[in-house]
Amino acid sequence: MTRRKRMIHCMHGFLLMGSLLLYSCSGETQLDGENGTPEGKDPLRQEVLLNINNKLVLHKTATRDIATAEENAISTLDVYVFGSPTEDGTYTFQERFAYRENTDDLPADAKExxxxxxxxxxxxxxxxxxxxxxxxxxxxxxxxxxxxxxxDIEVEADDFIPITFTTGGSIMEREGSPTEADFLKYHTRLLIGDILNTPLTMSGAQTLPLDLTDASVGTRLQVNFKLTRLAARFDVVNKADESRFTIESISMGNTRRGAGYFPIVTCGAHPAADGDLTTTTDKPFMGDNANTGTRQGAFYCYPSMQEDEGFLMLKGHYKVNETETKEVSYRIPFRQRGVMGRKLIWILTTTTATLSALPKPMN
Structure with missing residues (x-):
């Protein structure tokens, strides 16, 4: 049985662990004809222009990029605003803004x-x-x-209580809830064998406080940042006519069940405790170039730790000869070449795992 070279890629450009690595700055733009508060504008409101430095897809259109159109797509975006009377004070929930692909789905407690x-x-x-x-x-x-x-309790709209301001004024009368510190502990729901599919969860932040304490400012502020995906993408390269192996399904073992948003970190203990890791259900291996070349977006996972010893499971049929095929499973650990030889990789950032040959089938 000839063993052929296989490659499994983690998508270039995914930043999954540690700090958010956001490009974040603020500036201001004087609007034409503005002098103080523009006519018709609410004097208690400050315009802030968000510049999200991603090639996002708000509708189903074709695009070419490192990420696929499906991975760039967003169907929902929630902007949570936290406020404090002082720059280094305690920040609590102030208000929420929401984008929905279908405007009928806008939450009642959020501004569009x-x-x-x-x-x-x-x-x-x-x-x-x-x-x-x-x-x-x-x-x-x-x-x-x-x-x-x-x-690990799902957050409801009622859990967000906005800051109360004095009537017709801009002075905080009562703090909101939750606090920023509690909000930063939020994470994705925990999976139990589920498979991640597009659209993928993303997060981003402007953590350098914006000073909105001067009511006389009539300029429009600008905030620049990027949204970062919480999932790594795996591409699978396989040509069945050369390898004799037709992949029919893909899954992952010892995968983390969720991820934090701010920063993007693994959910659970380190090292993993009981219940922190899961095995996903089999995902059919199909789509563009499946078993004929590079199948992009064959599988997605949340960030994992080295000690988790995560692995992909490929299942399908191996062509023994012209008349006989055999059902096989391949368990492929994540490894990379290092100075000390082969070692486990972290599923964190730009990475390529290369196998010189298919491992021995499990069956």
Missing amino acids: LILNAGATDNVTTGLLSLHRGLFVKLYCIANDTKPVNAD
């Missing part, structure tokens, strides 16, 4: 956010009108409307 994808660049913009009077931070979650708190 309209996104506009740039025609000639990779920037998607959205205009916020924030309540003046406090220092604020912005946290964004895309394609995930059901965050889970530190107690």
